[in-house]
Amino acid sequence: MGGIRIRRYDHLRDQRKFAALNFATFRDSIPQDEFVDEAEFKQHHAWLLRHFAPHDPRKNTVFVAEFDEKYAGHCWLGQQTDFFTRRVDPWIFDLSVYPEFRGRGVAKALHATAVQFLQDAGFKRLGLQVMAHNADAAGLYDKLGYEPRSVSLKKLL
Numbered sequence: 001m002g003g004i005r006i007r008r009y010d011h012l013r014d015q016r017k018f019a020a021l022n023f024a025t026f027r028d029s030i031p032q033d034e035f036v037d038e039a040e041f042k043q044h045h046a047w048l049l050r051h052f053a054p055h056d057p058r059k060n061t062v063f064v065a066e067f068d069e070k071y072a073g074h075c076w077l078g079q080q081t082d083f084f085t086r087r088v089d090p091w092i093f094d095l096s097v098y099p100e101f102r103g104r105g106v107a108k109a110l111h112a113t114a115v116q117f118l119q120d121a122g123f124k125r126l127g128l129q130v131m132a133h134n135a136d137a138a139g140l141y142d143k144l145g146y147e148p149r150s151v152s153l154k155k156l157l
């Protein structure tokens, strides 16, 4: 059967596709004027995956989208402690779709599954961070009903 299918992440089967797409999204999140060396970032990314452990169901839940039975994208849900309230809210660490599968509703389907999962578990809020230069993501998150809560600023010295 074709079309979009959402399932839970299976580490043995999905780790390479997950890591490659997550790497690209995280690397592209870095503003161009804050360039980091690709090899250095690879090492850092390997550390991020070990430290934040998307494969560890005690800390994270990852949904995978298949399109026509191919790995098309994923939604990595974790938790973030709020700096001010100390409340721990569910957090989207990565919602990404491989370029060849974009524009077909894959991100929307992943997000709908994640929201249902969290609502069923009784959560009332869901947060994420998006980089200011990421117009695709801004369009998506606006459509999905997110509102800015804080703005982080930087200036060149």
Ligand SMILES: CC(C)(COP(=O)(O)OP(=O)(O)OC[C@H]1O[C@@H](n2cnc3c(N)ncnc32)[C@H](O)[C@@H]1OP(=O)(O)O)[C@@H](O)C(=O)NCCC(=O)NCCS
Pocket (backbone or CB within 6 Å): 025, 093, 094, 095, 096, 097, 098, 101, 102, 103, 104, 105, 106, 107, 108, 109, 130, 134, 135, 136, 137, 138, 139, 140, 141, 143
């Ligand atoms: C952002 C991203 C996840 C969207 O995935 P997608 O599967 O193409 O998105 P969908 O097809 O489900 O689109 C959902 C909605 O998002 C919006 N959207 C998606 N891509 C957009 C774009 N390039 N520009 C503006 N709005 C966009 C649209 O409003 C769309 O709704 P519509 O089709 O009803 O108009 C994808 O472009 C991506 O993986 N980008 C790189 C990774 C990334 O930046 N992730 C977010 C940060 S964690």
